[in-house]
Amino acid sequence: MRSYEEAFSPYWHPVAFSQELKDRPLAARLLGRELVVWRTASGVAVTQRYCAHRGADLCAGEVSAEGLRCAFHGWTYGRDGRCVHVPSQPGAPLPPNAALASYSATERYGLIWVCLAPEPAAPLPEWPELETGKVATVALPRLDWDVSAGRMMEIVLDVTHLSWVHKGTFGNPEQQEVPAYEVERTASGVRAQISYPALAPPLDGAPPKVDRTSLTYEVTFPFAVRLTFKPSLFFPHTVYAIASPWSEEKMQCFYFSSYHPALRHFPDIFVKSELAILEQDRLIAEAQRPRAHPLDFAGEVHVKADRLPIEYRRGVIALRLGRPVDGPTPG
Ligand code: FES
Ligand SMILES: [Fe+2]
Known part of the structure; x- marks a missing residue:
């Protein structure tokens, strides 16, 4: 190891x-x-x-x-x-x-x-849409959390927690079951798509509306993810989260979103709502133990709904062991 x-x-x-x-x-x-x-x-x-x-x-x-x-x-x-x-x-x-x-x-x-090594083992993530000049971006202040980079990635990739941790922001507590979803191995990571009945933030005291949202998760190993949101009510946007490891138990996350430049109010709405959402994640993630990202599956229990974080962890363990992660799609 x-x-x-x-x-x-x-x-x-x-x-x-x-x-x-x-x-x-x-x-x-x-x-x-x-x-x-x-x-x-x-x-x-x-x-x-x-x-x-x-x-x-x-x-x-x-x-x-x-x-x-x-x-x-x-x-x-x-x-x-x-x-x-x-x-x-x-x-x-x-x-x-x-x-x-x-x-x-x-x-x-x-x-x-x-x-830090003389030769990089892999290129940077491929996010060509950010270089077309057709999208604007808005970044959050760096997230300085006492969380390992792997745990951070896993909470971003965790599809089950949306209805639990994000109650009061966009989580829909009525939607507890996670419908089956596929996880695909890509050249540089893993990819999955789900559909989630998010709750749009209540406006002017009106009850929140269900905003059926398509979420596409695309991981670039080891610690980067692109998350595309296609809501039915809110603006489509793409979030990029890259956890930068300070140590095995601590990271800083660089977190930003791209959006259509015509959406002039998007940055304010995004920063405000995303900081509230991420604070919900931070409280859970900083309290997880062990802090270090587990190197196997033995110490925790896994269910089908965890498939995306499981496949992610499988890839990170391979990197840690010095094995290729681009093997056959796991069954
Ligand atoms: S030049 Fe003397 S400590 Fe840097
Ligand atoms: Fe979350």
Whole structure:
């Protein structure tokens, strides 16, 4: 069994929204590592957070044309993490080990993604609709929860909890039975579609109306999901949730939605309602034990309605064991 860090280091994980990274270096954390992120002329740079000289916090440093300059003694590091300048001894050879660990970084979908391993094991999720210029997006503040990335994904994929946890937001307590649904294995994850009689929020004191909604879940292993909502009353929209693991027991989730740009009121409605919905999830998820995403099916009991989170977990366990997840569709 590989360690959690070893298993998930070769995947791309978001560490910040692009708009958070301006001209100051930004702190980030991923799989137990403390990182600093900054912009260079040739793209985003990501290195270890603490200076190779005396361990100063490089987030307090400054970004210059040469690279990232430490606030303590001015050592400057290039995008590849190598020290390019030691001001106390100009002209002298640079100490050969004056370097920071550096990592691959890329920007896409309004996020900064980092891969800690030399070679990524899989590409970024494929969400081409976000790059057509035809949709607008609205993001929530990062969700900073004491929940493992796998548990977070499983609560998003849990079709049964809608009627229980989301009472008072969109959950319909009358709909307790989960009709049978299919789960399909895709090249990069799993996919399922359900139809759910959501309750539309009550307006002006009127009783809530049933809003028959088609939900399509598309997972990209290990921790990203695209969730397409096609309601009959509310606006169609697509939610993207990517859990970024800080450790085996904690994650931050980057959560945003795309929508038709003509829907000018959508962002306000979405942010308000989604924060209420996610708070319902957080209370359940942070209290689950064990906190770490289970590595087998033995310690918990499973029923047919859990099929989507089960197939998701099966894939994550395969990654943890270093096995391919694109085997035959599980029976
Ligand atoms: S600690 Fe960074 S330059 Fe000395
Ligand atoms: Fe939920």
